[in-house]
Amino acid sequence: MKKIKIAQFGLGPIGLEALKLAATQPWVEIIGAVDKDPSKAGRPLTEVTGLAQLDGLKVSANLEELFRDTQPEVILHTAGSSAAISLEQMRPALELGVSVASTCEELIFPALKAGHLVKEYDGLCRHTGARMVATGVNPGFVMDLLPITMTAVSRAVDSILVERVVNASTRRQPLQAKIGSGQSPEEFRAKLQSGRAGHAGLRESLALLAHAMGWPMDSITEVGEPMIAQHDIKTNFFTVAKGQACGIHQRAVGLSGGVEKIVLDIKMYLDAENPCDHIVIRGRPPLDVTVNGGVAGDDATVASLINIVPRLLSAQPGLHLPIDLPVPRWGFNT
């Protein structure tokens, strides 16, 4: 089997997990990694990852340094939520025709926040032969790609509702921190309302759904509120007193022709009962789908990133939406 040469950009928790998962795939050859953090750049990749099989590779400080030594076919990009910044970060790769799979939330539907860059980067990719796409669980799967896939069997679609409940008690520390665990409700509410806190990508999921259905949106509105602890909660990382914030509740609503066509509702909080993803498509036939227990976060995010690579390489050059690649799935077989 011809292996696909992969380099990792960003060695935070998700990047490290992605690299570790990639290292177990028989179709992947890891040839390098990039992280600007001075505590990582320049060090052997074996040390940073704990993976002995990456012997001989070191962490490059930037793409230019990586490309002096080697050239991957695909870069796994796990270094931020901003579409504009992620595109700029990846420009040196795209200019060389190197493809990029990213977990950048805004890139799930880049036209929303970086519309002025889409044509330019799509053109760049087509010119050099690079392909770029973003993937993930949320955004990228449970609240967008999966409901879109369900409409494959719809004669008519009237509206789409997706509800996701995540039990944050089972998740890693940064997620528990991100959702305001232990903060005062007023303080965290202010952060949510000013955009300094909250889950990224909900609007992108909604915009991707709207695009896929061909529904022009009058407006996409999003509100966020803290979830309040109803009793004292203790996790591996936080102790939260009754009355403090213990999570977030975000809801995005898309109006088209004055009608609520898309509603996405997510609750991520400590000790959440009955975590699940629930998709309701009103139409003909009506569709009601439950992912019992929900799609677990980090494992699945990393998996979606590795799994998209074979589909990405089979696509035409360009900056792609995840729904325009072949049906996503585990593994290499195409």
Place this chain on the structure above:
Amino acid sequence: MKKIKIAQFGLGPIGLEALKLAATQPWVEIIGAVDKDPSKAGRPLTEVTGLAQLDGLKVSANLEELFRDTQPEVILHTAGSSAAISLEQMRPALELGVSVASTCEELIFPALKAGHLVKEYDGLCRHTGARMVATGVNPGFVMDLLPITMTAVSRAVDSILVERVVNASTRRQPLQAKIGSGQSPEEFRAKLQSGRAGHAGLRESLALLAHAMGWPMDSITEVGEPMIAQHDIKTNFFTVAKGQACGIHQRAVGLSGGVEKIVLDIKMYLDAENPCDHIVIRGRPPLDVTVNGGVAGDDATVASLINIVPRLLSAQPGLHLPIDLPVPRWGFNT
């Protein structure tokens, strides 16, 4: 909007429904239909379909006759379960570079029953620019494409189980007949075991799953048994006495390395309680998905056929598996 010129091949119940649904799509222009049945061939399409807007079109007896008058971009093929026969039926279209979307069950994974024809027809399509794919609900979605899509978020997949329960009481007469309603259990069991009765495509779903996961199969076995009426049942079409057959239970098992990797289990019977589709993927993360109420049959089958057309036309020429086209979805927007 540039419309896609479509002709319908096969004017049975599914073909007629497909044509009616196609006629409501703003991106479709219906330009003809084919049926060899002398009671339909030669007659005005308005008469056969009841659709006044098809004024001026008549039913052709075969493709050659259709092509003397007009040339569609896509043919909707709803005329049988056999891959070999369906490919042969569509050869005149493929030779002209006309693409084909089919409900032929065996074409969901043609390598299983018509392996000797796949290379030839794929080559023909590539030569003429035609694209061909099969679609449907089962096979084509709930027991194959949907579970395959779920594995997009899997780090590892150990085994896949899909259970489908269909309440046949709510379905059309031919389906109630097909599942043995009112027949003696012994008689219907003999028909099931000799292949003269039963649901087509379960093996194809399993083979498609195995292919997508890259799992070589030691064997694919399928067993079928009648469901027995536990009480007298009356539908719009049948009266079934307690003890008579009232449905089918089919189960396909795929072994790989001596291990049960894929199990597909379908029950279609009269007065079935709690119809649903249930997908269990053992792996990391484990995934458990329920389509509450199940994906309804005929509406959804026809929808999947119309909805695949824009994706089919965006693909490269060739004989495709449904999982190798872009993410399936409602409507035209690509």
